[in-house]
Amino acid sequence: MRTPGHQHPITRMVTEINSIFAELGFVFADGPEVESEHYNFDRLNVPKNHPSRDMQDTFWFKDDDVAEATVLRTHTSPVQARYMESHAEQLPIRMICPGKVFRNEATDATHEAQFFQLEGLEVGEGIHLGHLKGTIEYFFEHFLGGDVEVRFRPGFFPFVEPGVEVDMRLLSGDSNLKGKWIELMGAGMVHPNVLRDSGIDPQKYSGYAFGMGIDRLAVMKYGINDVRDLYTGDLRFVNQF
């Protein structure tokens, strides 16, 4: 009998995340890593030539190789637009999308040019910020084990309005994180333009969306000190999991 191998912490977390959200009926959705400018930006209410484009440094494909402007997705949010579009007639919906995303940014111990994000979305009648707060609390209580408190601060992401930054603190357990507010993610109520462009009537339906870095969760959950180690294939790293 061989000694078993070690699972990568990212896929281990993705599986845990999926098991927590599947209990609530959140569908694990997929989308392409090579994404059109249309879905990555335009459909998310990030217009061309608008300063909000600067919030994400983008890798582009060569014009000769593609029929329309195409990027390596800068976030998992285009999957929101794709999923709403294909499920506009099947509301209410709950969806998560964990996946790899890319940013054309200098790397350091807390930033990689490629990393994993978790997108979450719920759309239905009467959905409000309180549902967002409750769902995030539920997730972290199960993911970290223990009581958590979630707070919102104002934030800006073009595809939500209102937009919030989400902080969390652990209220129980013996983690050294206990009691400290930790910046977790961006979230908010899906912008009416995004709903409308996906074929959903914003006067009748509302929804929340959230997006967080899974790498950051790894830092928080396991105490990883350099996120770049996640993507080197170095077993001195992986074998600790």
Next chain:
Amino acid sequence: MLVSWNWIKDYLGDTTLTAADAANLLGMHAFELEGIEETDGDTVIDVDILPNRSSDCLCQRGIARELASITGTPLAHDPLATQPELPSCTDILVDIADTNACPRFSASLMRGIAVGESPQWLKDRLEAIGQRPINNIVDATNYVMFAIGQPIHAYDAALFPQVDGAWRFAVRFARAEEQVKLLPEAGKDEERVVTCQGTELLIVDQSSDTPIGLAGVKGGSFAGVHDGTTDIIIETAHFHPTVTRKTARRLGIVIDASKRFENEPSRELIPYTQAEVTKLIADIAGGTLEGVVDVYPEHVEPVTTTIDPVRVNALLGLSLAVTDMVTLLERLGATVHRDTDKLEVISPWERTDLAIEEDYIEEIGRLHGYQHVQAVAPTPRSLPEMEMNARQYYSEVMRHTLLAAGFSEVITSSFRKKDEVQLKNALASDKRYLRSNLTKNITETLDTNASFADLLGTNDTRVFEIGTVFHKTETGIGEHVSLALGVRVKPSGYSGKEDAGVDQTIEVMNEALGTNLPTPINAHASGTTKTGVAFRYEKGVLEIDFTHLIKTLPQPEAYLPVTVGEAIQYQPFSTYPYVTRDIAMWVGESTPANEVETLLNEHAGSLRVRTTQFDEFTKDGRTSLGFRLVFQSKEKTLTDSEVNAVMETIYTAVSERGWEVR
């Protein structure tokens, strides 16, 4: 953006707030707080102003206004409170060719000023927010821009040619190949000469049709203010944000002025700006305002938005009374009319970002405070049929199988130095392409890790990855998920001994998936299986088109159960080389190996990172045990003598127990 607390207090008046209170309120109700720092006689708060508020809050007054809205205490002094009355001027003419690109342009004439040093209070203000004082005229224009957000440019009137007694500005688009001389960039002495494409908006001296600045982006040195200047023309205008942004991006110019123009400050700021800057110059440099020309052909009316109070509470999850909503909106500076069950809201004129109902819902939510939003626990719901993610399911099946077969999982870089699909803008020269396969990454991963086998305590190195690969298609860029696994027996490279391990793995994968990948898949080959799934198998590495493979498999009905393992606390690993030492000894036949291992470990000290037993046999009533000890430091490369010293301690301890080192 840096905020000076002293400056803010000019607007707030008497306040019981401390800088720390203000920072906290801003952080919880308005902006992301980056930091707060005590400086000499001031406190500087650093806030991150995002694109939605860059139109009105890239300035000190905007921040003060936010505090007033949050606390409900109006500003004691607000430079934007009353529409200024300015004398008119007939000596300056402005010709705007495109009023969409330049909806408003104003210029004022001041005579009798004296250029000199700024007073200390002004220098302190500018220095507090990281600006370098230059002279009283430049400092005044900068001060007003940082105070209320509207960029300003000053010219020496004597150096600006007149035609028939009038100064003549024109604003027009550039002609192709037209050249503009710009002020030197920060830290440089030379003017930058820009050759236009025709999309750039220019400010022109109409007397000679000479471009004197790239509108909204950067000014030129034309008619620059100097020590002897006595009469000045002060220009302040509104340029289309997209026109400005396109030119600024193309030329890579991001300065305080262009950043503000790109974010569309209100057009109504222009007269306030002229009033503020001419008054400040008169105060600190003397001179009198002769008059102002203000060309503003098409006025923009403030936006009126209808708000349904029911929707406000429905989106925020609150139960605010309508009167509370009205109060919060009025604190923003909005004008509110109650119309039966709806609110008609006119935005404060400086808030160009408020356009739709949801914008106001956010304003109400954040001013009231998101701490009032009560969490609603989610109700469980079953997963919709046919919405199981087959990729996730089968990836998990593969992980369970491969982990059990001794493979560890890696996630490697999607970028490569050379491959099929090239990026337009790469991060680095060794990351220009996207991977078209995982085989190369897995091979390199084996190369790196095979030399760690002793450290990791493994006989061979086994890794796998499930990840996306990219290739060119006839219509664009294609991608699919690939699964690759590899075995390496020797650090020196592929030896041929790996194939048996891979072949066995294919068998267990087939069992787990219910597939019949050919076993063994023809070594050193690539091709497709009977069901059309592409694979390649070379030098101990097997790669399969996983996306295609999944399509041949049944849709899953439930995810695998997730076992929650023990909590893991990661320890940073040492990047220094490790050293191994083998020890073998005779012990009594009944002596258990773990007793020996315990003794070895006790005496090996803190540099030991692993002990692996590699040998055991019994002969003539004695047992021989062999162990490999691995030593590594977190701080340095170990020397032989350091490790030898540890081994001496171990030899002594072993001998004292009566065991005979071989």
